[in-house]
Amino acid sequence: MNNMQWVWSYIRNLKLSLFTAMFLVVVGSVISMFYPLLAGRLVDDVINKGHSELLLPLLGTMIGLMFLKSLIRYVYQMLCEKVSQQALFNLREELYKKLLSLDFDFFNNTRVGDIMARMTGDIEAFRHFLAFVVYNIVENMTLLLFAIYMMMQINVPITLILVVITFFIGIVTFRMSREVKPMFYEIRQSFSRLNSVVQENISGNRVVKAFAREDFEIEKFTIHNKDYNKRNMDSAKVWVKYLPIVDSLTSFLKVATLLVGGIFVMKGTFSLGDLIVFNGFLWMLDGPMRMSGWLINDVQRFVASSYKIREMLDAESKITNPPLQNAKKLQGYVRFDQVSFQFADSDQHVLKKVSFEAKPGQTVAILGATGSGKSTLVSLISRFYDASEGTLFIDHEDIRNLELRDLRSSISTVMQDIFLFSDTIEGNIAFSEPNATFSQVESIARIADAHNFIMKLNEGYDTIVGERGVGLSGGQKQRISLARALLRNASILILDDTTSAVDMETEFKIQQELKKIGSDMTIFVIAHRISSVMDADLILIMEHGEVIERGTHEELMKQEGYYYNVFREQLGDFNQQKAVS
Numbered sequence: 001m002n003n004m005q006w007v008w009s010y011i012r013n014l015k016l017s018l019f020t021a022m023f024l025v026v027v028g029s030v031i032s033m034f035y036p037l038l039a040g041r042l043v044d045d046v047i048n049k050g051h052s053e054l055l056l057p058l059l060g061t062m063i064g065l066m067f068l069k070s071l072i073r074y075v076y077q078m079l080c081e082k083v084s085q086q087a088l089f090n091l092r093e094e095l096y097k098k099l100l101s102l103d104f105d106f107f108n109n110t111r112v113g114d115i116m117a118r119m120t121g122d123i124e125a126f127r128h129f130l131a132f133v134v135y136n137i138v139e140n141m142t143l144l145l146f147a148i149y150m151m152m153q154i155n156v157p158i159t160l161i162l163v164v165i166t167f168f169i170g171i172v173t174f175r176m177s178r179e180v181k182p183m184f185y186e187i188r189q190s191f192s193r194l195n196s197v198v199q200e201n202i203s204g205n206r207v208v209k210a211f212a213r214e215d216f217e218i219e220k221f222t223i224h225n226k227d228y229n230k231r232n233m234d235s236a237k238v239w240v241k242y243l244p245i246v247d248s249l250t251s252f253l254k255v256a257t258l259l260v261g262g263i264f265v266m267k268g269t270f271s272l273g274d275l276i277v278f279n280g281f282l283w284m285l286d287g288p289m290r291m292s293g294w295l296i297n298d299v300q301r302f303v304a305s306s307y308k309i310r311e312m313l314d315a316e317s318k319i320t321n322p323p324l325q326n327a328k329k330l331q332g333y334v335r336f337d338q339v340s341f342q343f344a345d346s347d348q349h350v351l352k353k354v355s356f357e358a359k360p361g362q363t364v365a366i367l368g369a370t371g372s373g374k375s376t377l378v379s380l381i382s383r384f385y386d387a388s389e390g391t392l393f394i395d396h397e398d399i400r401n402l403e404l405r406d407l408r409s410s411i412s413t414v415m416q417d418i419f420l421f422s423d424t425i426e427g428n429i430a431f432s433e434p435n436a437t438f439s440q441v442e443s444i445a446r447i448a449d450a451h452n453f454i455m456k457l458n459e460g461y462d463t464i465v466g467e468r469g470v471g472l473s474g475g476q477k478q479r480i481s482l483a484r485a486l487l488r489n490a491s492i493l494i495l496d497d498t499t500s501a502v503d504m505e506t507e508f509k510i511q512q513e514l515k516k517i518g519s520d521m522t523i524f525v526i527a528h529r530i531s532s533v534m535d536a537d538l539i540l541i542m543e544h545g546e547v548i549e550r551g552t553h554e555e556l557m558k559q560e561g562y563y564y565n566v567f568r569e570q571l572g573d574f575n576q577q578k579a580v581s
């Protein structure tokens, strides 16, 4: 599909408004033709021939046409605005839906600033194209063609001379647009990089302040700002190079009209009124020619932006989604069969031939050094990624045959990187189960040991937490996100380092509560503390993507390997903590 077909797909339903607008643009251009003609009559009939009775009707007609033209212009501008806003709305919706359908791989490899540039600047270029560029192209084309036609009716030789000059202006403008075209893509890329720096500084402002690196960040921003500025200036330089030529040629149009027209007037083959008419038509030649530079500029911007927008619309999630067979709540039987995994842009296996099974109601704990593949392993259960080799079965079905929403609605996850929305605490907890009543939210918050601290906040459950949970401690955020996960009546519960920021006493309480409610849930717990995993039915010890030890607490203690050593290291702390409490 080329760019025009693509744009058309957004305005197809609005074609009546669009065609009406374009028709009115043509009518407006026709009306413009009358001004020079009437001005010519004014000179020839009223001034030269002394028909003063024609003065008022001629002036009245000119003023009337001016009003009519303004009215028509208003209507077609409004119609174009309506078409562009509606198309923009549809495009924004489609882009947003696409964004939410894309997988982790896309987000891992695309900067947020770049996505934001597409959702703002590029979309604006699309709107500007429909709201302004399209009607201006039609208006200028019709003005140019009508003017040439009308001038031809009056004097062919002068018109031909003017058309030849206009042709040269066209060539210069075309060369300028060719030179400036690649620059627009560069400007677009530079804007995206600038956006990324701003976005990173807003998200990471705490880190910047904590390390007092404001100067460094300002310097970094300045480099990108200068780059953006330079690229815009480069394109402006092309303009500056060509604009004097275009200006000279358009001025030459006037000189040529006066010179040749004057000679014809002196010879008596051309009336003074005709010269006035010609002069009146001149702006319809040079106007479109001058304007074409700006319009080509806008079209190039639009082409560069639409390329970026379409790139995102064409992005495909690697996770294929099979059709929904028969929606049912999963039991929570999970089996990894020789599962290996590597990230798309990496040649290293993050998981190597992992096999184990978890029955409904069982708890599987995963322990291991940082970077050993624990989070990656559980992310395969929600199908955030597909295994590179081997198969993952859920309820004895290859996970790739399960419809994504159906699968994910049976799983509840507390991710390591906690995210809370800018919403009330109640809204954040109920995110997983929008139909939950307040008392359900409250009782689940008790289980997650969040109720007490929430009640101490001035607004309680109505407290609005800032973006990403600003205003709460790490442990408080963890407990709210745990409550959010528990509220959903899931078959599989994944807790990725969920209690790392809460004290051991609180963790113990949460574990006791979990035992009460999670009797038929399959629970995956990733933890660094032995105390979080001791009671699990199966403990997996990971190292460099491999399961190096497995078994229950007792079995692993007997092996006297990694688990045994970690247990001995942490036991002291644990006993100390228990003694203090």
Ligand SMILES: Nc1ncnc2c1ncn2[C@@H]1O[C@H](COP(=O)(O)OP(=O)(O)OP(=O)(O)O)[C@@H](O)[C@H]1O
Pocket (backbone or CB within 6 Å): 108, 343, 346, 350, 368, 369, 370, 371, 372, 373, 374, 375, 376, 377, 416
């Ligand atoms: N998006 C990614 N692209 C490429 N490699 C990645 C990506 N995410 C993680 N990795 C790599 O995969 C390996 C396993 O990461 P993972 O997050 O699963 O470890 P982990 O055991 O959960 O670590 P931690 O205990 O620190 O959370 C790491 O070596 C990491 O560098």
